[in-house]
Amino acid sequence: MKTIYLDNNATTAVDPAVLDAMMPFLTTDYGNASSMHAFGGRLRHNIDQAREQVAALLHCCPEEIVFTSGGTEGDITAINSALLAQPEKHHIITSRVEHPAVRTTCRMMQKRGNRLTELPVDELGRLNLHQLEAALTDDTALVTIMWANNETGVVFPIQDIAELCRAKGVQFHSDSVQAVGKLPVNLRKTPIDLLSMSGHKLHAPKGIGALYIRKGTPLAPLMTGGHQEFGKRAGTENIAGIVALGKACELAQKDLSGENERIRRLRDRLERTLLRDCPDARLNGDPDNRLPNTANISFEFIEGEAILLLMDEKGICASSGSACTSGSLEPSHVLRAMGVPFTAVHGSIRFSLSRFTADEEIDTVCRELPPIIKRLRQLSPFSPKDRAPGAPVERPEQIRL
Amino acid sequence: MWDYTEKVKEHFFHPRNVGEVENPDGVGEVGSLACGDALKLTFRLDGQGRIADVKFKTFGCGSAIASSSALTELIKGKTIEEAEKITNQDIADYLGGLPEQKMHCSVMGREALEAAIEYYHSGGKVTKPHSLEGKVVCTCFGVTESEIRRVVRENNLKTVEAVTNYCKAGGGCGGCKPDIEAIIEEIQGQSLLDLPPDKRRSAVAEKKPLTNIQKIQLIQQTLDQEIRPALQADGGDIELIDVEGNRVLVAFRGMCAKCAVSEFTMAEVVQKKLRQFVTEDIVVEEAVS
Ligand SMILES: Cc1ncc(COP(=O)(O)O)c(C=O)c1O
Numbered sequence: 134m135k136t137i138y139l140d141n142n143a144t145t146a147v148d149p150a151v152l153d154a155m156m157p158f159l160t161t162d163y164g165n166a167s168s169m170h171a172f173g174g175r176l177r178h179n180i181d182q183a184r185e186q187v188a189a190l191l192h193c194c195p196e197e198i199v200f201t202s203g204g205t206e207g208d209i210t211a212i213n214s215a216l217l218a219q220p221e222k223h224h225i226i227t228s229r230v231e232h233p234a235v236r237t238t239c240r241m242m243q244k245r246g247n248r249l250t251e252l253p254v255d256e257l258g259r260l261n262l263h264q265l266e267a268a269l270t271d272d273t274a275l276v277t278i279m280w281a282n283n284e285t286g287v288v289f290p291i292q293d294i295a296e297l298c299r300a301k302g303v304q305f306h307s308d309s310v311q312a313v314g315k316l317p318v319n320l321r322k323t324p325i326d327l328l329s330m331s332g333h334k335l336h337a338p339k340g341i342g343a344l345y346i347r348k349g350t351p352l353a354p355l356m357t358g359g360h361q362e363f364g365k366r367a368g369t370e371n372i373a374g375i376v377a378l379g380k381a382c383e384l385a386q387k388d389l390s391g392e393n394e395r396i397r398r399l400r401d402r403l404e405r406t407l408l409r410d411c412p413d414a415r416l417n418g419d420p421d422n423r424l425p426n427t428a429n430i431s432f433e434f435i436e437g438e439a440i441l442l443l444m445d446e447k448g449i450c451a452s453s454g455s456a457c458t459s460g461s462l463e464p465s466h467v468l469r470a471m472g473v474p475f476t477a478v479h480g481s482i483r484f485s486l487s488r489f490t491a492d493e494e495i496d497t498v499c500r501e502l503p504p505i506i507k508r509l510r511q512l513s514p515f516s517p518k519d520r521a522p523g524a525p526v527e528r529p530e531q532i533r534l
Numbered sequence: 535m536w537d538y539t540e541k542v543k544e545h546f547f548h549p550r551n552v553g554e555v556e557n558p559d560g561v562g563e564v565g566s567l568a569c570g571d572a573l574k575l576t577f578r579l580d581g582q583g584r585i586a587d588v589k590f591k592t593f594g595c596g597s598a599i600a601s602s603s604a605l606t607e608l609i610k611g612k613t614i615e616e617a618e619k620i621t622n623q624d625i626a627d628y629l630g631g632l633p634e635q636k637m638h639c640s641v642m643g644r645e646a647l648e649a650a651i652e653y654y655h656s657g658g659k660v661t662k663p664h665s666l667e668g669k670v671v672c673t674c675f676g677v678t679e680s681e682i683r684r685v686v687r688e689n690n691l692k693t694v695e696a697v698t699n700y701c702k703a704g705g706g707c708g709g710c711k712p713d714i715e716a717i718i719e720e721i722q723g724q725s726l727l728d729l730p731p732d733k734r735r736s737a738v739a740e741k742k743p744l745t746n747i748q749k750i751q752l753i754q755q756t757l758d759q760e761i762r763p764a765l766q767a768d769g770g771d772i773e774l775i776d777v778e779g780n781r782v783l784v785a786f787r788g789m790c791a792k793c794a795v796s797e798f799t800m801a802e803v804v805q806k807k808l809r810q811f812v813t814e815d816i817v818v819e820e821a822v823s
Contacts, residue, residue, distance in 0.1 A: 229763075251759075436570060438536075438595035442546060456570040457595035462675070462698070462705030464570065472766045475568040479593075512552055512599060514574040514591035515567055 134448040137494045141334075142283050142311060142427060142485035143452055147377070148336040154380040155338070158373035166370050167361065176372055183379025187343050190313065190382040191328070193320040199344045199362045200375050204310035205234040207329025207344035208277075210355040210366075211306040212238045214327075215275035216247060217353035219304070222274035224248040228260060228289075229470040231279055235308050236466070239277065248272070257419035258287040258471045266297060275304045280312035280328075284454055284467040284483055285418030286427025288316065292323050299324040304350065310334055310342075314385035315393060315424050326350045332374065336487070337381035341374030392488045397425035399495050400486055404428045406499040411506045413517060417473055417481060426486040429454075431468075431477035434516060435509040440482055443505040449498055454481040476520050538596060539630035545600035550607055553589040562650030563661065565642055569675055569702065571598045575605070575646040579654075585609050585617060590646075597629075597636040604628045605643040614651060620644065621688055622700075637700045641685055671713050673806050674706025674764075682714060686721050694718065707760050709810035749812060750777050756811040757784070761804055772804065775821045782808060785821040 138146070164173030166180055184195040191198075201207045212225065212235065227239050229251045243249040250268045252260055265276070276298050281288045291307055298305035306327035312318060314335035320328070327350060332341040346352050346365065358367030407430055408414050417429040432440060437453025444451060454465030456479060463469075464478045473481070484498070510516075538546070558576040565572030571594030580586035588610055590602040604625050609617045622640040626632045632640055648663035669679045685691060685700040694714045698705040704714050744752065757774055765772055771787040786800055805818035 434567075434593065436594050436598070439546070439599060442596045446547065455595070462570070462702050466763075469763050469766075475566075479567070479570045512549065512591060513593045514563070514572055515593050519567060 137447075137449045137497060139484040139486060139490065139494075139498065140450045140452050141487040141490075142286075142483065144333045144339060145336045145487050146489055147338050148381060148384055150384060151337055151377045151380045155373040155377040158376055162372075166372060167359070179372060179376050180370055183375045186379035186383045187330075190386045191318050191320050191330075191345060192322075193345055194348065196363070197320075197345055197348060199346060199365045200370065200378070201329070201342045201344050201366060202340055202371070203333070203342040204232070204308065204329050204331030206355065207327075207331070207342055208232070208234040208306075208308050209238050210344055210352075211327040211329060212242060212275060212277060213355050214351075214353040215277075215304050215306065216242060218351040219274045222272050224250070224270060224272040224274060226250045226252065226265065226268050226273060226276045226278075228252045228254065228278050230254055230258065230282055230284075230287075230467040231277070232283055232308055232310070235277055235279065247274075252278075254287075254470050256472050258282060258285050258417070258467070259419055259422070260289055260294075262290065262293055262297065265294065269298075269301050269303055273301075273303045275306055277306040277308065280307045280309040280318075281316065281424050282418070282467060283311045284465055285429045285471075286311070286424035286485075287418045288312070288422045288424060290422075291325070295324045298326075311424060314382075314389075315426060317389060320345060320347070332378040332381060335381050335385050337377040338374060341371055341378045343378065393425045396486050396488065396490065399490055399492065400426055400428050400484075403484060403486075403495050403498060404430065407502060410499070410503040413510075414506070415477060417468060417471065417477075428484045429468075430482055430484070431473065432480040432482065432506050432509075433476045434513045434519070435480045435506065437480055437482060439509055440480065440505060443508065444502070447497075447501045447505075449501065451485075452483050454483065455479040474520070476515070536596070536633050536636065538600075538633070541628075541630040542597055542600040542632065545603040545629065546596040549590075549599055549603040551589045551603065551610075552591065554591060555587050555589045560650035560654040561658070561661065562646040562648065562653060562663075564645045564649055564663075565593070566676075567593065570594065571639065571642060573598070573602050573642050573646040575602070575650045577609070577650060577654075579614075583613050585612055585614075594639065594642075595636075597632050597639040598642065600629055601625050601632070601639040601643045602646075605647060609647065614654065617647060618651060620647060622685070623689060634696070634699050637689070638702050641701050645681075670806075671717075672703035672706065672710045673803050674710075675702040677701050677703035679717065682717050683721060686718055692718065692722060707807070707810075709760070709807060744813065746777075752812045753777060753782060753808060753816075756808055757804075760807050760811060772800075780813065780815045780817055782816055782818045783821050784818060 164176050166173060166176040168174050184198050187198050188195040225239050225242060225247060227235060239249050252264055254260055278289055278294055280291050295305050304326045307325050309328050310331045313330040326347045328345040330343050333339040352365050354365050356367045361367055361370055411432060413433040415431050417431055437455030438457035441453055454468050456462050456464045468478045468481055555576040555578045559579045560577045562575040574591045577585045577588040588606045590606050592599050592602040608620055608628055622644040625640040625643045645663055652660045652663050670676055671679050671682055681701055682697060682703050689700055691697050694704050694711050697703055697714050704711050754774055757772055762772055773785045775783040775785050801818045801820045808816045
């Protein structure tokens with residue numbers, strides 16, 4: 134049985150060309166780029182080249198890129214630095230739907246005595262920028278808001294947020310782990326101060342990422358020690374990972390709009406078919422402002438882990454926001470923040486595609502899923518009569534305060 | 535993915551006795567949509583008082599479905615007296631074991647059985663097992679003190695984490711962890727000082743007196759972070775109207791009437807949370823508009 138991998142927001146396959154590019158640095162070229170001898174020292178050139186490749190994808194200067202161990206490290210570095218480098222400020226603004234890397238770190242900073250504002254989202258997962266504006270104060274050290282949501286794919290208006298923060302002179306960090314490679318990013322146009330990205334979401338391996346630090350933004354490093362990465366991130370460079378990330382960025386840039394248009398069409402077909410063929414299914418997240426590769430669908434009255442197990446039997450990989458799969462006893466904080474009713478939150482499935490997703494794979498999923506949903510519905514004691522009366526099944530258009 | 539035994543997988547992929555028995559002698563319904571799992575068990579007795587027909591319907595994960603299926607196989611052909619003796623451990627054993635974090639699925643099975651037997655004894659008048667009545671300790675999942683006592687005793691549980699695995703209590707906001715700890719300590723008669731420090735963390739211990747402003751801020755924050763998201767998930771909302779001393783006036787908006795723990799008034803639930811997070815002597819009142 135062939136695996137159909139629709140969990141690309143969790144991680145992606147390493148592109149064969151990326152593997153080829155990094156392989157020499159795991160075998161023959163194992164030197165340390167900081168060494169005085171040529172065997173190591175010449176590898177500096179490969180790091181520089183990768184930095185240029187990343188900068189080209191983000192439209193920034195290579196010196197503004199610092200390699201990290203991944204998205205999490207970039208997020209923590211940014212949040213930590215904003216407070217340390219601006220010791221007179223003690224307030225962070227974030228959203229309620231951030232990845233745990235940001236959410237948990239912000240809450241930890243709150244426990245240490247800082248003030249935290251977590252902005253709500255509406256039923257479609259959208260922010261209200263008036264609320265953001267109202268929350269900004271002279272004490273605000275950082276606004277940290279993700280570019281695209283990993284669970285729903287909802288894309289935030291980052292241009293507007295960045296301009297607002299710039300106008301108020303507040304540092305702005307964006308966890309852009311899900312956006313880079315899926316959306317055009319142009320840091321010459323978008324005044325973001327700090328941006329984190331991760332290799333394994335765009336066909337590089339796990340454990341490598343980058344933090345963009347706009348020129349002039351003060352940075353207090355998280356990793357202190359050696360002088361690597363302009364003194365902003367100590368530790369012997371992960372050359373193989375860095376080269377891989379560079380290559381992955383180059384590949385992502387090649388046909389960004391064409392590839393993503395193809396993925397979007399596949400995603401739309403998957404979504405339309407499932408919503409048509411499975412009764413009591415609903416889409417989660419703003420349909421108009423979404424990553425092209427993500428579909429988050431709730432199958433009401435059944436539970437996500439059970440759906441995933443039956444899908445797994447057919448070789449189909451996806452993920453769920455149900456309590457049983459979240460690693461805790463509570464369902465996805467993202468869907469809860471959007472007010473997705475309990476009838477739907479536990480049965481949410483996220484499908485995330487990539488450039489390796491084939492047409493026939495989508496055909497198979499469209500065919501295999503409806504019987505799975507039907508089978509679990511027959512087991513379930515619940516049905517539409519168990520919806521709370523008046524619960525928001527259709528989403529109101531206005532933004533909730 | 536969870537590490538399920540072959541038996542669990544087998545019962546999940548091919549569940550036995552799915553459906554509802556017609557004209558049942560016993561009906562047990564436990565769990566809820568909000569909590570993420572629910573089980574409806576129905577059975578009918580034959581002339582000799584043995585469970586002749588038993589069926590289930592389950593909303594839940596793989597192990598919840600497997601546990602329900604196992605339960606029906608375990609009690610089929612048994613008398614009520616025999617069935618009454620079945621514990622959650624029997625269900626787990628029948629399946630060759632369950633992952634620790636999934637033990638609550640076996641407990642849900644035992645609770646449904648208890649509820650169905652209660653229904654049988656009362657001729658359909660009582661539909662809840664005794665253990666699900668009384669004082670609620672965990673307001674996030676609506677778990678009572680007697681239920682916690684029971685899982686601690688029957689499974690010889692020694693940590694709050696284990697209690698959470700077995701009945702979900704403490705798995706939400708975590709505010710009731712000190713209460714659960716106290717219950718464990720009492721039952722196990724063991725000083726918690728024997729446990730590693732991270733297991734005996736006590737949230738109430740370090741509370742200092744609050745200034746009025748701090749108190750109002752903390753109340754607002756607790757409402758925002760601990761209470762509002764749950765209400766909004768059900769299409770409702772809460773608003774802080776006023777704070778006078780320890781009297782907190784709130785108003786409910788939208789649809790809060792039908793909430794996860796409908797046996798208690800919303801004000802009681804809010805009060806319990808505020809007592810956990812702010813101060814012990816808070817009294818919550820609902821503003822009438
Ligand atoms: C939005 C978002 N932020 C951060 C991360 C963490 O990235 P990493 O796994 O590279 O640490 C992820 C992925 O796991 C993510 O989706």
